Amino acid sequence: MNEEVEQTVALAEGGGDAAAVDVDDVAVRFRTRKKDVLALRQVSLSVATGEFVAIVGPSGCGKSTLLKLVAGLLKPSSGAVRLHGDAVTGPRRDIGYVFQRAALLEWRSARRNILLQAEMRHMPSAAARKRADELIDMTGLRGFEDAYPHELSGGMQQRVALCRALLHRPPVLLMDEPFGALDALTREQMNIELNRIWRETGTTVLLVTHSIAEAVYLANRVVVMSARPGTVTEIIDVALPAERDYAETMGLEEFSSATTRIRRLLGAASGAE
Amino acid sequence: MEHGRTPTVPAASAAGAGNGVAGVAERARPGIADRALETLARSWRPLALLVACFAVWWAVSAARLVEPYLVPSPGSTLQVMRDKAGYIWHHGWVTTYETLLGFAIAVAVGVLAAVIMVYSSTVEKTLYPVLLFAQVIPKIAIAPLFIVWLGFGIAPKIVVAVLIAFFPVVISMVTGLKSVDPEMVQLSATMGAGPLQTFVKIRFPASLPHLFSGLKVAVTLAVTGAVVGEFVGANEGLGFVILQANGNLDTPMLFAGLIVMSLIGVVLFLLVEIAEKLLLPWHASRRGDAVTTTY
Ligand SMILES: Nc1ncnc2c1ncn2[C@@H]1O[C@H](COP(=O)(O)OP(=O)(O)O)[C@@H](O)[C@H]1O
Ligand SMILES: [Mg+2]
Numbered sequence: 001m002n003e004e005v006e007q008t009v010a011l012a013e014g015g016g017d018a019a020a021v022d023v024d025d026v027a028v029r030f031r032t033r034k035k036d037v038l039a040l041r042q043v044s045l046s047v048a049t050g051e052f053v054a055i056v057g058p059s060g061c062g063k064s065t066l067l068k069l070v071a072g073l074l075k076p077s078s079g080a081v082r083l084h085g086d087a088v089t090g091p092r093r094d095i096g097y098v099f100q101r102a103a104l105l106e107w108r109s110a111r112r113n114i115l116l117q118a119e120m121r122h123m124p125s126a127a128a129r130k131r132a133d134e135l136i137d138m139t140g141l142r143g144f145e146d147a148y149p150h151e152l153s154g155g156m157q158q159r160v161a162l163c164r165a166l167l168h169r170p171p172v173l174l175m176d177e178p179f180g181a182l183d184a185l186t187r188e189q190m191n192i193e194l195n196r197i198w199r200e201t202g203t204t205v206l207l208v209t210h211s212i213a214e215a216v217y218l219a220n221r222v223v224v225m226s227a228r229p230g231t232v233t234e235i236i237d238v239a240l241p242a243e244r245d246y247a248e249t250m251g252l253e254e255f256s257s258a259t260t261r262i263r264r265l266l267g268a269a270s271g272a273e
Numbered sequence: 274m275e276h277g278r279t280p281t282v283p284a285a286s287a288a289g290a291g292n293g294v295a296g297v298a299e300r301a302r303p304g305i306a307d308r309a310l311e312t313l314a315r316s317w318r319p320l321a322l323l324v325a326c327f328a329v330w331w332a333v334s335a336a337r338l339v340e341p342y343l344v345p346s347p348g349s350t351l352q353v354m355r356d357k358a359g360y361i362w363h364h365g366w367v368t369t370y371e372t373l374l375g376f377a378i379a380v381a382v383g384v385l386a387a388v389i390m391v392y393s394s395t396v397e398k399t400l401y402p403v404l405l406f407a408q409v410i411p412k413i414a415i416a417p418l419f420i421v422w423l424g425f426g427i428a429p430k431i432v433v434a435v436l437i438a439f440f441p442v443v444i445s446m447v448t449g450l451k452s453v454d455p456e457m458v459q460l461s462a463t464m465g466a467g468p469l470q471t472f473v474k475i476r477f478p479a480s481l482p483h484l485f486s487g488l489k490v491a492v493t494l495a496v497t498g499a500v501v502g503e504f505v506g507a508n509e510g511l512g513f514v515i516l517q518a519n520g521n522l523d524t525p526m527l528f529a530g531l532i533v534m535s536l537i538g539v540v541l542f543l544l545v546e547i548a549e550k551l552l553l554p555w556h557a558s559r560r561g562d563a564v565t566t567t568y
Contacts (some may be wrong), residue, residue, distance in 0.1 A: 074460050091462035103456045107478055107555040114475065120464035148555055 018085030020172055020204040021047040021070055026079030029064050034135070038229040039065045043079075045223060045232060049171070052198055052205045054215035054260060057225030057233075063208040066230070067174045070206065071095055083172065096165030096203075100177040102146075102157035104149040110160045111136070111145040117167040128167065135163040138197060155186040162194075166201065175207045179214065191217055192246050199242055212266070216240075216258045217249055226267045235267055283407025322501050336447045350532070353525040361514070365533045368511040371499040372537065373429055375434025382435070383442030383491075384484070390443075391450040392468075408440045411499050420506040430502030430510065437498035438491040445487025485549040489500040492545050496538040511537075 027042040039062040049054050068074040069081050072092040081088040083095070093162030104113045111132060136142055139159040149157055158178055164171060179187045191214055198205055198218070209215050215222045222236040233236050239254050249255050295363035327347060333339055334346035341349070354361060386404075390397040412433050453476050461471040503512025511534045518526035550554075 068459070071459075071463055073462060091459075091465075093463065093465035095463055097460055097463045099456045099460070101454075101456065103454055103460055105457070105475065105478070107553070117464055119474065120461065120466040120470055150555070 002255070016203045018082065019046045020049040020051070020084060021206065022080075022082040022083070022085075023066070023069065024080045024189070026069060026076040026081060028062065028069065028074065029077045040069075040076075040231070041229040042231050045235075047204055047206060049204055050138060050202050051221070052218035052219045053221050055206065055208045055223045055225065056210070056212060056215050056266065057230060058266065059210075060225045061228050062224045062230030063225060064176050067097075067176050067206060067208060071097055071174055090096065094171055095175045096156075096168070096170035098165045098173070098175040098178045100180045102149070102154075102159055102161040104160055106149050109146045110141060110150055110152065110156075111148070113160050114167055117164050121168060123168065128270060131167055131169075135166055138200070139163055139193060153186075154182050155190060158182065158190065159193075162197075166197070166203070168192060169201070169204065172204045172206070173241050175205065177208050177210060187211070187214070188246060194218060195244055212259050212262050213250070215262070216255055217244060217246065222258070224262055235273070236261060333485055342522055342524055345528055352529045353523075354529045354532075357526070357529075361529060364511050364514045364530075365507060365537065367427075367495070367509045368499050368503065368534065369537050369541075371430040371510065372434055372492075372495045372541065374427075375431045375498055376438055376495040376541075378431065378565070379435045379438035379442055379491055379495065380488065383439050383487075384446050387443050387446030387450060388472075390447055398484075403441065404443060407436065410499065412437050413505070416501055416505040419502070423506065425506050429505070430499045430507065433502035434495045434498030437501070438495040441490040441494065442484070442552040445483045445485075445490075446480060449483030450476055452478045452483060454551040481553055485545065485553065488545050488549075489542055492541045493538045496534065496541065500534060 007228075023043055023045040025044045026040060027038070030037040030039055043062075043066065045066075055066065057063055065074060070083070070088065070091050070092075072081075072088040075089075075187050083092060104110075105116065108116065114132045114135065115128055117123075118125065118132070136145055139162060141156065141163065142161050144152060144156055147156075149160070152160065158181075163176070165175075179190050183192065184253055194205075195218055197203075205218075206220060207215070215240055219238055222238060224233045224236065225231065226233045236258055240252065242247060330344070331347045334344055335382060347483045386400065390400055416429065416433050419432050423432065424427040457475055457479070461475055466474070499510065500512040500515075503510040504516060509550065511530050514531040515527055515534075518524070518530060
């Protein structure tokens with residue numbers, strides 16, 4: 001799968017099969033009565049099918065804005081966004097979205113929160129329930145399906161949100177600091193699981209994160225953004241195999257050189273992160 | 274800028290990610306006996322206070338600190354309640370009926386108005402000042418007008434009850450609908466949900482806790498509204514009983530009327546609270562034993 005990925009990355013601009021996500025010279029300006037904020041400028045990014053791209057950058061540099069553009073939740077002020085070759089003009093259904101806060105419905109059990117996706121999409125219920133069961137097993141939620149959100153730990157809640165985002169087998173998964181609220185140990189565990197899920201599902205993933213280690217451990221490429229107005233400073237290729245053992249990866253030369261490079265870039269961009 | 278309309282008010286209650294308890298909490302339902310005990314444990318203080326009030330009342334009248342025609346003894350009040358049980362029951366029922374009808378109409382109209390206001394800022398801007406104006410007018414001042422317009426029947430009482438109970442319903446429902454997590458609404462859009470689906474599955478249920486806090490206020494206000502309506506012109510209801518007793522210097526009956534009126538309010542309040550617990554178990558359990566606040 002990985003060779004394929006690298007090739008499509010290189011070819012993304014020129015025809016052939018279109019990139020999974022294509023952001024083309026996009027700018028976003030938020031105009032309110034009180035202020036006028038240029039959140040993103042000249043952002044271009046092409047993500048190949050099956051690729052895992054992490055986005056890092058200082059707070060407020062427009063990372064969430066970028067994901068919302070891809071999802072069609074926001075319109076760019078200029079430039080274009082394409083998913084699988086077609087222009088994004090409104091909220092897209094062919095994606096899965098995970099927020100930092102799990103955003104679960106408190107009145108629904110874990111399973112019924114996952115199945116919300118199916119209900120909204122009018123998926124056949126038997127198939128949806130079967131898929132939900134698969135995901136529950138895949139994310140280690142077995143035994144917690146009938147618990148309500150307030151009975152679940154932060155990690156468990158985020159697993160539910162992940163299952164909900166994967167239920168309809170979206171070709172593209174967008175994650176906005178999904179593990180930001182978790183403790184370090186849970187976070188590591190979630191990283192290992194996410195790596196496995198990505199390999200098993202072959203989904204294209206865009207992950208916004210504050211953790212450089214997380215970005216390098218998970219991604220094929222890491223997009224480093226500058227402070228507001230956000231733009232792409234550099235894209236780092238992570239030369240690691242798709243299947244990555246956590247502890248082992250941390251010790252690799254490629255890993256430390258990539259993290260050091262990103263840390264330097266971020267330091268230059270914001271002074272502190 | 275945004276494709277979908279997102280609420281302007283940030284989420285009041287976000288699912289608290291982070292330091293939750295690992296694993297499923299104890300979910301076994303306590304038995305009836307346990308729950309009765311728990312209720313007793315929770316309510317003995319207010320009950321004790323109530324008993325203390327009665328004791329003071331009894332002491333004041335027994336010591337003849339105040340003339341009985343000003344403050345009757347608890348004994349004579351209870352005596353009247355026993356002797357004229359049928360009379361009080363009838364008029365109490367009339368007031369309850371007016372209250373419930375007024376409350377029901379206030380809830381239906383209030384929820385509908387709130388939904389329309391939240392989905393249309395034009396309507397909100399138009400309606401809000403009118404609502405505020407209607408709220409600040411003292412209902413007792415305009416009640417006579419309704420008597421002139423609608424006669425001495427039940428209608429003017431219901432109108433006053435609706436007017437007085439309507440406001441908290443609208444305000445709480447608007448707050449509830451606006452407090453929905455904007456990310457939840459965006460998520461719903463990525464699921465391909467239309468506005469109706471988002472409303473039915475997300476916004477409406479999420480607004481219920483707020484609505485119920487408004488309903489608790491509204492139901493007690495509805496009692497006041499019905500009685501105010503009766504004060505202005507009626508030949509039935511507790512307001513009528515109280516006015517008659519006042520005219521006849523029949524203070525035991527007056528006190529009996531007041532007590533029954535308060536009881537109606539308390540019972541209706543508790544019924545709304547029970548409905549809340551039954552309909553929103555997720556909310557009650559999350560809230561824990563926090564005290565319900567009313568404005
Ligand atoms: N809806 C909005 N209205 C106005 N300004 C916004 C809005 N959303 C984001 N912004 C602004 O755009 C900038 C980028 O925001 P965001 O994408 O959330 O940053 P990040 O996710 O990188 O922390 C911030 O300065 C933020 O204040
Ligand atoms: Mg963000």
